Amino acid sequence: MRTLVIAAALLAAPALAAEPAATYPPTPSEIVAAAPQSEWVAIDPKDLLVMTLAPDTAGRERKVVIQLIPRPFSQTWVTNIRTLAQAHWWDGLAIVRAQDNYVVQWGDPDGEDKAKARPLPADIRPTSEAEYIDHPRFGPPHVFKILPTPVLEDAYAPLTTFEGGFPVGRDGRDRWPVHCYGSVGVGRDVSPNAGTGAELYTVIGHAPRHLDRNIAVVGRVIEGIEHLSTLPRGTEALGFYATPAERTPIVSVRLVSELPKAEQPKFEYLSTETDTFARYANARANRHDAFFIKPAGGVDVCNVPVPVRRVPAG
Amino acid sequence: MRTLVIAAALLAAPALAAEPAATYPPTPSEIVAAAPQSEWVAIDPKDLLVMTLAPDTAGRERKVVIQLIPRPFSQTWVTNIRTLAQAHWWDGLAIVRAQDNYVVQWGDPDGEDKAKARPLPADIRPTSEAEYIDHPRFGPPHVFKILPTPVLEDAYAPLTTFEGGFPVGRDGRDRWPVHCYGSVGVGRDVSPNAGTGAELYTVIGHAPRHLDRNIAVVGRVIEGIEHLSTLPRGTEALGFYATPAERTPIVSVRLVSELPKAEQPKFEYLSTETDTFARYANARANRHDAFFIKPAGGVDVCNVPVPVRRVPAG
Numbered sequence: 001m002r003t004l005v006i007a008a009a010l011l012a013a014p015a016l017a018a019e020p021a022a023t024y025p026p027t028p029s030e031i032v033a034a035a036p037q038s039e040w041v042a043i044d045p046k047d048l049l050v051m052t053l054a055p056d057t058a059g060r061e062r063k064v065v066i067q068l069i070p071r072p073f074s075q076t077w078v079t080n081i082r083t084l085a086q087a088h089w090w091d092g093l094a095i096v097r098a099q100d101n102y103v104v105q106w107g108d109p110d111g112e113d114k115a116k117a118r119p120l121p122a123d124i125r126p127t128s129e130a131e132y133i134d135h136p137r138f139g140p141p142h143v144f145k146i147l148p149t150p151v152l153e154d155a156y157a158p159l160t161t162f163e164g165g166f167p168v169g170r171d172g173r174d175r176w177p178v179h180c181y182g183s184v185g186v187g188r189d190v191s192p193n194a195g196t197g198a199e200l201y202t203v204i205g206h207a208p209r210h211l212d213r214n215i216a217v218v219g220r221v222i223e224g225i226e227h228l229s230t231l232p233r234g235t236e237a238l239g240f241y242a243t244p245a246e247r248t249p250i251v252s253v254r255l256v257s258e259l260p261k262a263e264q265p266k267f268e269y270l271s272t273e274t275d276t277f278a279r280y281a282n283a284r285a286n287r288h289d290a291f292f293i294k295p296a297g298g299v300d301v302c303n304v305p306v307p308v309r310r311v312p313a314g
Numbered sequence: 315m316r317t318l319v320i321a322a323a324l325l326a327a328p329a330l331a332a333e334p335a336a337t338y339p340p341t342p343s344e345i346v347a348a349a350p351q352s353e354w355v356a357i358d359p360k361d362l363l364v365m366t367l368a369p370d371t372a373g374r375e376r377k378v379v380i381q382l383i384p385r386p387f388s389q390t391w392v393t394n395i396r397t398l399a400q401a402h403w404w405d406g407l408a409i410v411r412a413q414d415n416y417v418v419q420w421g422d423p424d425g426e427d428k429a430k431a432r433p434l435p436a437d438i439r440p441t442s443e444a445e446y447i448d449h450p451r452f453g454p455p456h457v458f459k460i461l462p463t464p465v466l467e468d469a470y471a472p473l474t475t476f477e478g479g480f481p482v483g484r485d486g487r488d489r490w491p492v493h494c495y496g497s498v499g500v501g502r503d504v505s506p507n508a509g510t511g512a513e514l515y516t517v518i519g520h521a522p523r524h525l526d527r528n529i530a531v532v533g534r535v536i537e538g539i540e541h542l543s544t545l546p547r548g549t550e551a552l553g554f555y556a557t558p559a560e561r562t563p564i565v566s567v568r569l570v571s572e573l574p575k576a577e578q579p580k581f582e583y584l585s586t587e588t589d590t591f592a593r594y595a596n597a598r599a600n601r602h603d604a605f606f607i608k609p610a611g612g613v614d615v616c617n618v619p620v621p622v623r624r625v626p627a628g
Contacts, residue, residue: 155612181520206495213608226547233540293505294527298469
């Protein structure tokens with residue numbers, strides 16, 4: 001693992017090498033770095049949430065940025081999440097659960113207790129598990145651009161690919177967003193309850209793909225996930241915290257579009273419908289840089305994280 | 315996600331239900347709980363390491379237990395690791411790297427600096443990348459017991475299964491241990507360097523299966539992984555810590571077989587060659603408990619964690 005540092009140093013100073021440096025096909029990150037600006041897609045500020053947690057024990061700021069999933073997926077929950085953020089509904093609530101190799105979850109610690117639960121805004125819409133997938137009932141199916149990569153073998157779906165910047169599964173009729181590291185989903189009660197969007201979780205371990213089509217995926221963490229993934233694990237069943245003092249308070253959750261213009265962080269992602277993305281995915285499946293001796297010849301959809309970057313203010 | 319708590323409560327008090335409780339096939343954990351003692355395999359104390367980290371900021375003890383991988387895999391590194399532990403080689407060294415959704419790594423912070431590096435014990439054996447896989451050169455191939463489960467579809471190997479309690483990949487000729495959450499591997503320099511076993515890492519994110527057959531897998535964390543997975547992420551390239559003060563000191567690493575008998579923790583794992591394990595894996599692939607509405611019908615090898623439990627002292 002250490003060699004990656006060494007390899008980077010060699011690349012930075014090739015003139016110092018005594019012998020001609022070995023050449024390798026571009027690495028995944030080199031491919032992304034060379035993408036033209038035209039292949040990057042600006043994320044709409046209405047699709048960005050900033051969750052501010054209470055400062056850590058050293059007093060450092062903790063902000064987590066979440067990108068909401070675009071149409072046609074999970075839009076009723078996404079609408080509810082915007083409503084909740086605009087109502088400042090999460091302010092003063094907390095991270096309630098951290099289960100190792102699984103999820104960190106936040107919402108109303110008293111949500112199960114009708115007498116104490118924080119009331120939801122009046123305009124929260126009813127949701128349905130039918131919307132875990134997209135099929136013609138929700139509009140004409142998109143034409144998929146199947147990548148010329150081996151991102152196709154999967155135990156959980158006949159086919160996995162990317163659409164609109166998000167990993168998706170599909171079969172002959174339907175498509176659905178999948179759970180990867182950093183995915184954000186909607187906590188819910190037993191079926192047919194499909195959750196409102198008020199209780200959310202993010203994945204902090206190996207992709208729990210068995211949740212696909214069983215829970216609404218509504219977005220992903222694009223910055224600051226370390227503020228969630230490093231939280232102390234809860235000691236109760238499922239990683240719930242045993243005492244209120246262990247919970248991390250949420251200072252606020254805001255839609256970026258509601259922030260003053262000057263304070264709006266800007267992000268963009270590498271379009272998953274481009275040749276660059278296909279080459280990037282292929283390079284993830286066939287590592288030929290100096291460190292690798294045996295390219296896998298394949299990759300799973302969750303090992304092809306969609307490149308996202310912050311646009312410098314200016 | 316919350317419903318799992320509710321479901322457990324219902325199971326605990328079925329007599330209180332007004333209507334007959336719905337019945338579901340046993341859950342994965344129920345299958346494991348019902349396994350007879352004869353299906354559990356005691357882990358040899360020579361295959362167990364205890365790594366003690368400096369106490370956390372609240373003064374709490376941090377111990378991580380690692381199970382070393384059994385024959386026929388990676389045995390030269392495993393031998394070296396026993397030698398290093400017996401020499402107390404890691405004592406006073408540190409966690410040097412924590413990269414989100416990837417690995418936490420420990421060893422000698424001065425390992426790259428020949429003048430300052432801690433010398434290795436004299437009897438450390440040379441290693442070879444040929445040993446990343448097992449094939450007839452290393453002895454007659456074992457007969458594989460292929461599980462009657464769908465743990466077979468995989469982008470990284472023609473077949474994945476379990477052997478001797480560990481997940482493995484295989485093709486028509488070879489077999490090799492694979493990287494899952496919690497796997498422990500050997501840091502190395504560029505090929506043909508294969509590492510000694512002095513620098514180790516554990517996986518704290520989505521399984522980096524592209525490392526299979528490129529690095530030696532030598533074991534897995536079976537207790538206390540939260541002491542590694544929650545460490546602050548390093549801010550330098552690849553998650554290395556920027557300053558020595560950020561590194562977590564290692565108090566000691568000991569082979570359990572070298573501890574006084576009374577202090578030896580005991581662990582056992584569910585044999586992966588049993589019908590119970592096959593039923594457990596099948597249940598992971600086909601979730602029918604109350605929470606699930608759409609069983610995946612498949613599962614990847616890293617989503618079938620081998621059950622391991624601590625044997626109470628007595």
